[in-house]
Amino acid sequence: GQNIDQPTEMTATEGAIVQINCTYQTSGFNGLFWYQQHAGEAPTFLSYNVLDGLEEKGRFSSFLSRSKGYSYLLLKELQMKDSASYLCAVRDPNQAGTALIFGKGTTLSVSS
Amino acid sequence: DGGITQSPKYLFRKEGQNVTLSCEQNLNHDAMYWYRQDPGQGLRLIYYSQIVNDFQKGDIAEGYSVSREKKESFPLTVTSAQKNPTAFYLCASSAMGQGSDYTFGSGTRLTVV
Numbered sequence: 001g002q003n004i005d006q007p008t009e010m011t012a013t014e015g016a017i018v019q020i021n022c023t024y025q026t027s028g029f030n031g032l033f034w035y036q037q038h039a040g041e042a043p044t045f046l047s048y049n050v051l052d053g054l055e056e057k058g059r060f061s062s063f064l065s066r067s068k069g070y071s072y073l074l075l076k077e078l079q080m081k082d083s084a085s086y087l088c089a090v091r092d093p094n095q096a097g098t099a100l101i102f103g104k105g106t107t108l109s110v111s112s
Numbered sequence: 113d114g115g116i117t118q119s120p121k122y123l124f125r126k127e128g129q130n131v132t133l134s135c136e137q138n139l140n141h142d143a144m145y146w147y148r149q150d151p152g153q154g155l156r157l158i159y160y161s162q163i164v165n166d167f168q169k170g171d172i173a174e175g176y177s178v179s180r181e182k183k184e185s186f187p188l189t190v191t192s193a194q195k196n197p198t199a200f201y202l203c204a205s206s207a208m209g210q211g212s213d214y215t216f217g218s219g220t221r222l223t224v225v
Contacts, residue, residue: 008152030210031210031211033213040200041218041219042202042216042217042218042219043155043202043214043216044216045213045214048211048213050210050211087154087155089155091210096157096160096168096170097143097160097162097168098143098160098162098206098208098212099143099145099157099160099170100145100155100157100214101157102147102154102155102156102157103154104152104153104154105152105153105154107152
């Protein structure tokens with residue numbers, strides 16, 4: 001089976017930096033994805049990691065350590081519009097082919 | 113423009129009725145997926161299909177059925193056997209490459225009345 005864990009809720013202040021962690025235990029691994037989801041909407045793609053290390057994309061960065069089964073999403077210069085749920089997802093070909101297995105998501109609230 | 117279309121956006125169903133949710137894509141993607149999302153929860157996989165005329169059960173397939181007769185279409189039927197069908201349903205598609213991310217539809221919110 002699979003297990004993907006992330007904190008349920010986080011709060012931060014506008015302009016700050018926040019790190020959202022994700023740990024996973026899967027029988028296979030073929031990439032880790034981060035998505036952003038605003039309430040009532042479909043998720044949108046943020047980042048993809050398949051090799052160890054840091055991927056940077058503007059204000060968003062994502063890190064992966066395969067040996068530790070660990071990833072984090074780093075959001076810099078937080079804005080009010082960053083208030084959303086952040087979903088960590090793993091592609092495990094042993095369990096579900098090309099399908100992504102999602103964690104329960106982390107709800108981030110950004111205040112002024 | 114290429115994309116993925118789910119319909120309807122809102123759907124009400126009486127207990128004991130079957131209902132079918134539509135999902136159509138014109139992205140030429142081989143793989144399609146159905147997920148269910150409950151309040152405060154992540155996405156749970158119902159069914160997925162990687163090729164026409166073939167599909168696989170996900171973690172919560174009981175009470176649901178699908179078909180994949182055409183590459184573009186992957187309808188989901190919520191049967192009366194699904195005991196708690198009220199949820200937000202998301203369809204997605206992807207290419208088959210390793211790093212291929214999903215294109216999501218806008219979702220269907222199903223309510224049992």
